[in-house]
Amino acid sequence: MKHATLPLLLTTLLTAPALAQTTPAAGQRPAGAPAGPATAKPVLPTASRGAGRLDGTVLDAATKKPVEFATVTLLPLSGNTPVDGGVCDERGRFSLRGLPAGEFRLQISFVGYATQTRNVTVGTGAATLPPIQLESSAQKLGEVTVTGERDVVETKPDRIVYNADKDLTNAGGTAADVLRKVPLVNVDPDGNVELRGTSNVRVLINNKPSGIVASSVADAMKQIPADQIKSVEVITTPSAKYDAEGTGGIINIILKKNNLEGINGSLGLAAGTRSSNGNASLNYRKGKVGLTSSLSGFGFYSPNRNDLTRYLKTPEGTEVTSLRQEGDGNTLGGGGFGRLGLDYDPAQYHNLTLNVQGSLFRNSGNYDQFNDVLLPATLANQFTRDTDRRFRTQSYDVSGSYTRTFEQKRREWSVLAQHTRNRNFQDYYLDQFRGRSERNSDKDYREESNNLSRNLETTLQTDYAHPFSETALLETGAKAILRRVSSDYDVFNSPGSNGGGIDPVYNPNRSNLFDYNQDVLSAYGTYGFSASKKVSFKLGARMENTRIRGSFQQQESQNSGVQQDYFNLLPNLSLSYQPQNPKKPGQSVRLAYSRRIQRPQIFYLNPFRNTSDTLNVSYGEPQLRPELTDSYELNYTTFIKGSVLNLSAYARRTGNAIEAVRFIRNGINNQTFANIGRNATFGVSLFTSVKPVPKWDLSGNVNVYYVSLKSPALSLAEGTVNTSAYSNDGVMYNLNLNSSYKFEKGLSVQFYGGLNSPRVQLQGKQAAWTFYSLGLRKNLLKDKADLTLNADNFLQATRNLRSELNTEQFRQVSNNYIYLRGVRLAFNYRFGKTTAQPQKRRRSIQNDDVKQGESNGQGQQ
Numbered sequence: 001m002k003h004a005t006l007p008l009l010l011t012t013l014l015t016a017p018a019l020a021q022t023t024p025a026a027g028q029r030p031a032g033a034p035a036g037p038a039t040a041k042p043v044l045p046t047a048s049r050g051a052g053r054l055d056g057t058v059l060d061a062a063t064k065k066p067v068e069f070a071t072v073t074l075l076p077l078s079g080n081t082p083v084d085g086g087v088c089d090e091r092g093r094f095s096l097r098g099l100p101a102g103e104f105r106l107q108i109s110f111v112g113y114a115t116q117t118r119n120v121t122v123g124t125g126a127a128t129l130p131p132i133q134l135e136s137s138a139q140k141l142g143e144v145t146v147t148g149e150r151d152v153v154e155t156k157p158d159r160i161v162y163n164a165d166k167d168l169t170n171a172g173g174t175a176a177d178v179l180r181k182v183p184l185v186n187v188d189p190d191g192n193v194e195l196r197g198t199s200n201v202r203v204l205i206n207n208k209p210s211g212i213v214a215s216s217v218a219d220a221m222k223q224i225p226a227d228q229i230k231s232v233e234v235i236t237t238p239s240a241k242y243d244a245e246g247t248g249g250i251i252n253i254i255l256k257k258n259n260l261e262g263i264n265g266s267l268g269l270a271a272g273t274r275s276s277n278g279n280a281s282l283n284y285r286k287g288k289v290g291l292t293s294s295l296s297g298f299g300f301y302s303p304n305r306n307d308l309t310r311y312l313k314t315p316e317g318t319e320v321t322s323l324r325q326e327g328d329g330n331t332l333g334g335g336g337f338g339r340l341g342l343d344y345d346p347a348q349y350h351n352l353t354l355n356v357q358g359s360l361f362r363n364s365g366n367y368d369q370f371n372d373v374l375l376p377a378t379l380a381n382q383f384t385r386d387t388d389r390r391f392r393t394q395s396y397d398v399s400g401s402y403t404r405t406f407e408q409k410r411r412e413w414s415v416l417a418q419h420t421r422n423r424n425f426q427d428y429y430l431d432q433f434r435g436r437s438e439r440n441s442d443k444d445y446r447e448e449s450n451n452l453s454r455n456l457e458t459t460l461q462t463d464y465a466h467p468f469s470e471t472a473l474l475e476t477g478a479k480a481i482l483r484r485v486s487s488d489y490d491v492f493n494s495p496g497s498n499g500g501g502i503d504p505v506y507n508p509n510r511s512n513l514f515d516y517n518q519d520v521l522s523a524y525g526t527y528g529f530s531a532s533k534k535v536s537f538k539l540g541a542r543m544e545n546t547r548i549r550g551s552f553q554q555q556e557s558q559n560s561g562v563q564q565d566y567f568n569l570l571p572n573l574s575l576s577y578q579p580q581n582p583k584k585p586g587q588s589v590r591l592a593y594s595r596r597i598q599r600p601q602i603f604y605l606n607p608f609r610n611t612s613d614t615l616n617v618s619y620g621e622p623q624l625r626p627e628l629t630d631s632y633e634l635n636y637t638t639f640i641k642g643s644v645l646n647l648s649a650y651a652r653r654t655g656n657a658i659e660a661v662r663f664i665r666n667g668i669n670n671q672t673f674a675n676i677g678r679n680a681t682f683g684v685s686l687f688t689s690v691k692p693v694p695k696w697d698l699s700g701n702v703n704v705y706y707v708s709l710k711s712p713a714l715s716l717a718e719g720t721v722n723t724s725a726y727s728n729d730g731v732m733y734n735l736n737l738n739s740s741y742k743f744e745k746g747l748s749v750q751f752y753g754g755l756n757s758p759r760v761q762l763q764g765k766q767a768a769w770t771f772y773s774l775g776l777r778k779n780l781l782k783d784k785a786d787l788t789l790n791a792d793n794f795l796q797a798t799r800n801l802r803s804e805l806n807t808e809q810f811r812q813v814s815n816n817y818i819y820l821r822g823v824r825l826a827f828n829y830r831f832g833k834t835t836a837q838p839q840k841r842r843r844s845i846q847n848d849d850v851k852q853g854e855s856n857g858q859g860q861q
Contacts, residue, residue, distance in 0.1 A: 052099035052122035056129035058092045058108055060136075066092025067134055070110040077103050077119070089409050090349070108132055152738060153183060153644075153689050153699050159236075160184065160646065160687065164229040165256065167738070167750065171775065171788035172270025172277065172826030174298070175229060175253060176221035180771055181752050182232045183687045183701040185251060186734050188756070189769060189801050189818045191218030195249050196236065196650065197681055197705050197732055200598055200627070200658075202243075204252045205357075208418060209457070210397050212337075212359045219393065223337050223359045225279045225296045227268045227828060230256045236650070237592040237633050240524040240540030240572050241463070241475055256281065257292050257341070264832025272824025274792075275300035283832075292341040299334035300363075306816040308616075310669070312375055313810060322375035322667075322810070323615060333363025333391075351403040358396035365389050370436050371615060379667045383444060384437050385613070387430040395422040410467045417460050424453040426610075448504050451489040451608045458482045471530035475540075478523040485516040489608040513553035514607055514622065516562065518599070521545045526572075534578050542570045544597065550605075550622050562622050570595045590635040600624040600658055604673045618671040625675050629654040644689040650705075652681045659709070659762050664809045676711040676726070676762060695742045704733040709762045726807075730760040746779030746786075764812075767802035771820070785829040792822040 054074070058067045072094045073085040083104060088094045099122045106129075109115040113134040120129065154161045162182040164170055170178050180187045186194040195201040203213050203220070213220040235242075236249040265282040279296035305328035311319035339357035346352065367387045373379050399418035406412070432445035463477035490511040492504035526540030550562030572594035579587050606620040633650040659676045662669060683705025690698050708729040736754035743749070753772040758765050777788040793799070798817045805812040 050098060050100035050122075051124045052097075052101050053126040054094075054096045054099065054106070054120065054122060054129060055126065056094055057131045058088050058094070058110075059131050059133050060113075061133040062136065064133075066090070067110055067113065068092060070094075070108055070113075070134070072096065073107040073109075074099070074120075075105040075107055075117075077105060090405065090407065108134060110134065152697060152740070153687070160234045162232045162234070164226065164231055167740070167752075170226040170229070171777070171786075171828065172268070172272065172790060172824045173226040174222050174275065174277075175224040175226060176218070177773075177792075178226050178229050178232060178253075179221060179251070180754060181736065181738055182234060182251070183699075183736075184234050184236065184685055184703060185232075186756060187221075189771075189799055189820060191221055193217050193221070193251065195234065195251060196683060196685065196703060197707060197734075198652070200629075200654075202250050204250060206255055206257075206355075207252055208397070208399060209420065209459075210357070210395070212357075212395050212397075212422075219361060219391075220359075222275075222300065222333075223298070223335055223361050224253070224255075225268070225277050225298065225337070227266075227270075227279050227826075228255050228281065228294055228296065228337075230254045236648070237572075237574065237594050237631060238596075239538060239574070239594075240526050240542040240570070241477060243479070243481075243522070243542075255294075255339070257283075262286070262832060264830070266828060266830045268826065268828040270824050270826035272790075272822055274302065274819070274822035275824070288345040290341075290343045293339065295336070295338040297334070297336040299332075301330065301332050303330040303819050304328070304817060306814065308812065308814045310810055310812045312664075313808065319811060320375060322373075324372040324374075325369055325613075325615070327367055327369035329365055329367030331363050331365035333361070335359060335361035349405045349407070351405075352401070353403075354400045356396065356398050358394070360394050362390070362392040364391070369613065373615070373667070376667050382435050384433045384435070385430050386433070387428055387613075390425070390427045392425040393423065395420070408467060410465060410473055412465045413463070415462050418458070420455075420457040420459075422453075422455040424451075426451040426453075426608075428610075445494050446502075446504050447491070447493040447611070449489065449491045449611065451487060451606075453488075453606060453608075454484075454486045456484040471536070473528045475526045475528075476524065479521075481518075481520040481522075483516075483518040483520075485518070485605070487514040487516075487606045487608055489513075491609075491611070508554070510609065510611075511554075512607070514550065514605075515553075516550040516605060516622070517548070519547045520599075536576045536578075538574045538576075540572045542572075544568050544570065546599065546626075552607075564625065566626075568597050568628075570597060587638045588636070590633075590637075592631075592633045592635070594631050596629050596631065598627045598629065598658075600626065600673070604658060614668065616669045616671070621673045624658060624673060625656055627654050627656050627658055627675075643691065644687070646687040648685045650681075650683055650685070654679050657709075659711075662763055662805055662807060662812075664807075669810075669812070676709075678711075679707065679709045681705050681707045697740045698738075700735065700737045702733070702735045704731065706731050707760050709760070711762060726762055728760055728762055728764075730765075731757075732760060733757045746783065748777050750775045750777075763807050764803060764805040766804075767800065769799055769801060781829075784831065785827065788826045788828075790822075790824050790826070793820040794823065797821040 058070045059065065060067055068088060068090050070088045070092065071085070072088065074083045074096060076083060084096050084099060086094055086096060101122050101124055104120055104122060105117050106120045107115060107117045113136055116132065116134055152163055152166045154163065160183050164178045167181060176187055176191050179185050179193060184196050192199060193201060193203065203217050205212065212223060231254045233252040233254065234249060235252065238250055242250065263284050266280065268279045270277050275298060277296060277298035279294065281294040283293065284291045308325040309321065310323040312322040313319055337359045339355065341353070341355040343351060343353045367389065369385050371383050371385065373381045397418060397420045399416070401414060401416040403412065403414040427450045429448050431443050433442070434444050459479065459481050461477065461479040463475065465473060465475045467473045491507045493507055494502050494504055522542060522544040524540065524542040526538060528536065528538040530536040545567045546565065548562060548564040552561060574590060574592040577589040604620050604624055605622050607622055609617055609619040611617045630653045633648055635646070635648045637646045655678055656675045657677060657679045658673055660671060661674045661676065662671050683703060685701065685703040687701045688699065692698060709727060711726040734754065734756040736752065738752050740748060740750035751774050755770050756768055758768045771793060773790060773792045775788055775790040777786050779786050797819060799820050801816045801818055803814050
């Protein structure tokens with residue numbers, strides 16, 4: 001019976017919309033009653049109330065169709081302090097009530113249309129205005145459409161939005177280049193993503209999970225070209241309708257989509273010293289049907305070198321050098337990314353979508369490493385290893401949705417489904433030689449290994465939103481996520497010592513097949529309402545039931561399989577306060593709390609032992625349990641004369657935290673993962689965007705936080721436990737600056753720079769690092785094309801990502817020199833005659849409940 005409640009709730013939620021249609025909500029007209037205009041919700045401060053009323057309709061000047069959700073603002077004849085305002089409904093209608101009598105200006109605006117302002121007279125009764133027709137703001141230059149400008153960074157009540165398509169330094173780059181410039185987000189030279197200092201962040205693509213990021217976020221960000229990214233949303237305190245995201249938040253990458261009538265598209269080519277790519281898009285929309293498609297391919301090259309020194313700690317408190325390593329190599333890789341989307345509106349208030357996207361990614365590299373083993377004496381030796389590594393991954397996502405909207409604004413029901421498939425192949429081949437030898441000398445040892453990982457995920461979801469009034473909204477939903485994961489790994493090595501001349505043979509003791517099934521059933525409810533004109537609340541809770549089963553084919557070589565069942569109730573609360581000060585419009589204060597769970601993904605669970613470097617091996621831990629996190633945030637936002645200021649104070653407390661751990665056994669450094677105990681983060685972030693002069697945009701972000709990591713007892717796997725407590729703490733920070741200036745004749749320049757402090761880890765720290773980029777763009781062919789020259793980290797070819805590990809057994813210092821200097825030239829061409837169309841409300845799946853992996857080490861960016 002323990003699973004019975006959630007399916008019952010799912011059935012109830014599926015039938016809720018049908019039941020809701022039979023009973024009018026408060027303020028809703030009964031069935032059969034004459035239709036009337038929906039009252040627009042006032043969104044702007046109101047001066048003095050009166051008996052005046054303005055009704056009207058907003059239409060598209062070309063098609064004569066209603067412009068949904070256009071913004072209507074009532075302004076005085078002199079001055080820009082709003083008197084009242086609202087948003088049109090699905091039929092383009094608006095109604096402003098309780099207005100004082102007098103002469104005013106009525107301003108109507110919507111994205112893709114030219115703002116229109118007209119003088120109006122408000123009396124003591126109702127007045128209906130003639131239909132207001134908005135002209136498209138598209139300026140047709142040949143066959144190109146240029147629409148209104150947006151700021152590079154925008155702040156919204158629950159998120160920060162980075163408009164990547166407005167940042168010219170992104171041209172010809174990848175998603176990793178884009179994420180480096182997003183406020184609150186940090187991307188290290190390896191491509192690993194952090195949000196406010198934590199890597200426990202969920203990355204979505206178009207509000208949905210994707211097989212592209214199933215194995216490694218770092219590798220996934222190399223596959224998506226920056227030219228196809230429209231914007232990036234950062235949500236630090238998600239509500240209950242999002243999956244149990246965890247400690248950091250959600251990073252949602254929005255890809256460019258066709259919402260324009262007609263045929264349009266683009267072509268792009270970029271050539272660079274570190275990477276090159278090409279991409280194309282073709283979109284079509286006519287009436288009720290819209291198609292979106294894109295295809296891209298890329299390649300990259302990355303040389304690297306590193307060295308490592310390990311010191312063993314003696315009982316007397318001294319350190320003795322036990323290992324020295326020196327290595328160098330290179331990585332060459334590439335792949336492709338494609339997507340196809342269809343949306344269809346069969347009738348008013350009905351929408352169907354179907355989307356398919358897939359990716360291919362692979363890299364290979366050769367690495368030579370000299371090893372000087374000093375301790376323990378039984379392993380003392382000098383040898384060189386020549387290793388060839390290969391990594392291949394392919395994935396696809398298929399998703400579809402049905403959305404039913406209603407005449408009643410904000411009322412909506414949707415059903416969604418998605419299937420995701422990801423396959424990873426990791427192989428290595430190594431030859432070992434005595435001493436500091438060359439490849440043509442006699443081989444001392446040979447080893448081969450391959451690992452096939454599969455990740456299948458099927459999701460079913462339904463959501464329903466019902467407004468009880470203009471200020472009260474109930475949202476409910478249910479979801480089932482079924483994951484099927486496996487890892488099949490085989491190892492072949494030379495038998496006995498001095499087996500370099502013998503072909504490697506299968507080693508059953510180091511090979512196995514791991515199957516892992518995870519089913520998550522969940523339901524949520526949120527209720528938002530206004531307690532007054534200035535104060536609003538949003539309360540919610542999410543229930544999640546998790547069932548996990550894992551097994552090994554060679555069960556006798558493992559202690560046991562994996563069997564976990566747990567139920568979690570995850571509440572959240574947010575309070576918003578808007579002073580509505582006429583002198584400082586747009587001010588808001590938000591206080592939010594959420595409790596989240598974060599389950600480990602296959603990257604952390606995969607027991608495959610990567611022994612390409614036999615003195616430093618890494619593997620996952622199938623017995624990991626999920627993290628639980630309490631997050632708190634206080635946020636203040638204000639807009640002053642076109643400038644934006646966003647200030648946040650936040651705290652996170654995580655129990656059962658998953659962290660990387662290292663220990664030495666039999667002279668070999670092991671790296672795996674464990675539920676180490678507790679970590680806590682307390683921080684302050686500040687973002688501001690200003691416009692010193694009309695053609696100069698300047699924005700910056702500063703994030704300072706204190707982190708405390710504690711582990712009462714650190715499990716070292718295989719039944720052994722280190723009873724010594726570990727702890728580490730410190731202050732960290734990161735800051736970035738983004739500046740752009742537009743000259744005459746289509747010439748513009750942009751600069752981005754970022755600084756990151758040393759990283760505090762449970763068993764050590766990582767050195768600080770910086771990143772910067774300079775771009776110059778020239779518009780060509782009557783603005784149908786542009787040519788962009790970008791230079792990244794041009795003052796220094798390589799960056800040392802130095803790290804130090806410090807345990808009770810050893811201290812280890814690593815220098816990893818990553819090649820980051822890059823220059824690329826990008827050309828983009830746009831074509832097609834287009835007309836702006838109002839955007840429909842869409843729903844999409846958002847699986848954000850799984851802790852994702854970092855770079856798998858198969859290649860540098």
